[in-house]
Amino acid sequence: CDGCTGTGDVEMVRRARLIQPRMQPDAIPAINGPKGPLPWGQLTFAHTSDTHGWLMGHVKEENYGADWGDYVSFIRHMRYKARKLGVDFLVVDSGDLHDGAGLSDATAKLGGVNGEVSLPIFQNLDYDLLTIGNHELYVADVAFDVFENFAKFYRSRYLTSNVQIMDPKDGKFKYIGRTHKYFTTYFGVRIMAFGVLFDFTSNANNSKIIKAKDMVQQQWFLDAINTPEPVDLFLVLGHNSVRSSTSTFPVIREAIRKVRPDTPIQFFGGHSHTRDFKVYDNSSTALEPGRYCETVGWFAMSGIEAGTGKHKPAGVPTPSRPAVNGTTSYLSYARRYIDWNRLSFEYHSDNVRTFDTPRGESVTDEIWDERHRLNLTNLYGCAPQTYCLSCAPQTSELSIYPLVQKALSAVIVNEERKDIPRMVFVNTGGFRFDLLKGPFTYDDSFIVAPFTNAFQYIPNVPYAAAAKLLDLLNNGAPQKRDMDRKHRSFIPSSVDACPLDGAQFNSGLVKRKTIIRRQEIVTPGYVTKDDFGIDGDDTPHSAIPFFRTTNDIMAKGGFPTDGSTPETVDVVFYDFIRNYVLTALAKAGENYTTADVEYYMPPTFTSNDFLPEYAKRFWSKDC
Numbered sequence: 001c002d003g004c005t006g007t008g009d010v011e012m013v014r015r016a017r018l019i020q021p022r023m024q025p026d027a028i029p030a031i032n033g034p035k036g037p038l039p040w041g042q043l044t045f046a047h048t049s050d051t052h053g054w055l056m057g058h059v060k061e062e063n064y065g066a067d068w069g070d071y072v073s074f075i076r077h078m079r080y081k082a083r084k085l086g087v088d089f090l091v092v093d094s095g096d097l098h099d100g101a102g103l104s105d106a107t108a109k110l111g112g113v114n115g116e117v118s119l120p121i122f123q124n125l126d127y128d129l130l131t132i133g134n135h136e137l138y139v140a141d142v143a144f145d146v147f148e149n150f151a152k153f154y155r156s157r158y159l160t161s162n163v164q165i166m167d168p169k170d171g172k173f174k175y176i177g178r179t180h181k182y183f184t185t186y187f188g189v190r191i192m193a194f195g196v197l198f199d200f201t202s203n204a205n206n207s208k209i210i211k212a213k214d215m216v217q218q219q220w221f222l223d224a225i226n227t228p229e230p231v232d233l234f235l236v237l238g239h240n241s242v243r244s245s246t247s248t249f250p251v252i253r254e255a256i257r258k259v260r261p262d263t264p265i266q267f268f269g270g271h272s273h274t275r276d277f278k279v280y281d282n283s284s285t286a287l288e289p290g291r292y293c294e295t296v297g298w299f300a301m302s303g304i305e306a307g308t309g310k311h312k313p314a315g316v317p318t319p320s321r322p323a324v325n326g327t328t329s330y331l332s333y334a335r336r337y338i339d340w341n342r343l344s345f346e347y348h349s350d351n352v353r354t355f356d357t358p359r360g361e362s363v364t365d366e367i368w369d370e371r372h373r374l375n376l377t378n379l380y381g382c383a384p385q386t387y388c389l390s391c392a393p394q395t396s397e398l399s400i401y402p403l404v405q406k407a408l409s410a411v412i413v414n415e416e417r418k419d420i421p422r423m424v425f426v427n428t429g430g431f432r433f434d435l436l437k438g439p440f441t442y443d444d445s446f447i448v449a450p451f452t453n454a455f456q457y458i459p460n461v462p463y464a465a466a467a468k469l470l471d472l473l474n475n476g477a478p479q480k481r482d483m484d485r486k487h488r489s490f491i492p493s494s495v496d497a498c499p500l501d502g503a504q505f506n507s508g509l510v511k512r513k514t515i516i517r518r519q520e521i522v523t524p525g526y527v528t529k530d531d532f533g534i535d536g537d538d539t540p541h542s543a544i545p546f547f548r549t550t551n552d553i554m555a556k557g558g559f560p561t562d563g564s565t566p567e568t569v570d571v572v573f574y575d576f577i578r579n580y581v582l583t584a585l586a587k588a589g590e591n592y593t594t595a596d597v598e599y600y601m602p603p604t605f606t607s608n609d610f611l612p613e614y615a616k617r618f619w620s621k622d623c
Ligand SMILES: Nc1ccn([C@@H]2O[C@H](COP(=O)(O)O)[C@@H](O)[C@H]2O)c(=O)n1
Pocket: 050, 096, 134, 135, 138, 271, 272, 427, 428, 429, 430, 431, 451, 452, 453, 479, 480, 481, 576
């Protein structure tokens, strides 16, 4: 497995970069590319959300294979193009920068803070506006780092209208970023912007989230929406799904509409990891740009009666439809979901002779140096097949969940209680990405299961109650984001098998400054249906099937081999779902409290550790 170790990796990186330009065409990976030029409007936006540390891009999927340096170069070209076209171009992000990849998460394992390497790399992008996600707030140290460093870096551009942190210097709660920003664009559009997190409640104690319904009553908000200054557009950035029932965007919209019935309101959402576009009314729409550096959300609007920007810039497609189909409006809109790869980025930069800007190149170099320094390519074992999160029913052997159950049964064993039967309950929301065939590395351990949830247990629970627990948990409160519309893939009924197979992709162990070429066939990927229809995907794809999962799954261990049922069992679970387990046990007639809960495994052995342990024990190292 050449290149599997850290040192080998760097050697290969350097070599790969040198030889790339002379690669034979057959060696150049192929994906199908953009269907045509992007729309540009009076105001045009590039939007990211839920990047979750994937700044390296998807090293095993060419389709999403660009890295953060490539995105930095892309945005530089787009800013230049916007000026040439005579339109305003704003770059925005809706949060969730942590938990999901080695580059963000490995530093916490080394005793540092999650994000201490990835956030400074992220900061190479000159965002116009950003807001905070719930993954910036689960852990007190992470929240404080965001307050102390990230928010100070972006200053008035980091909007956290309803999120505060306790400043240890004086013990007072303060906004992490700014509550709002009033500004005028280059071409003269006057914007009032907010950044609103959904009503998140699992935050660390040092932070506070003000519910949207309370925020809209606060004096600063009322002053902002009633400002005597002219406002041409309200811009609401939010880590907030654009569609789910838990979204608080409607609350914000109603509050603004009460005092400004005619001013356009544009929302940029996140959190549900979906490509989506929602129409609220004829002057109010919302975009959501997916997850994990798979998508750049692209949005263009024209018709605002302000400024000197062009409403129909020459030589490019322009926004052409009202928000509500069949009506007439002075505003017109367009949206596109761009695949995160160099083919797309280069194409939309008009195939400039040198795509890579010096800043972009240095960001790429930094990412690869850090990847090496953090040992992210260290190998645990070779996955014999691809195990997917949602491309197959959760009981199918193609799904990751039977593998998780096997690994939990084998690895989650307390030596002192190994002969006592145990039932291990974990939430499916803790698994974040497919485990791809081939090398399963330190980086992949974060990609698949980034959280550090501890294994806790209640000893000697009557089996009769424990046996009811899984059904009670799965019929109880949801334990993850609203999955209702998570994958809005438009799936032809003929697709019934999981087309993903790690063998198709590069090993991910060597740097590939990929020169990709177009292919005629269509690669599997997003097939998005939103309020504007089915033409949003910049690169057409064949659909990947999507199957929902239950809240939780359960694995057994140490049960009698003769098939008899034990009197009592140890009920083991992630600390993240402890309260759900206690509630469900009460429903099963067994009242326990947190005082009955103990650690089953050492608290340092977490949900991020059991799959690597399984891979080390049971998978070959010869990929
Ligand atoms: N310690 C944790 C924290 C979160 N989760 C899961 O992540 C979901 C939230 O992720 P988003 O990217 O959608 O904000 C949450 O609902 C849990 O399912 C976890 O398992 N453990």
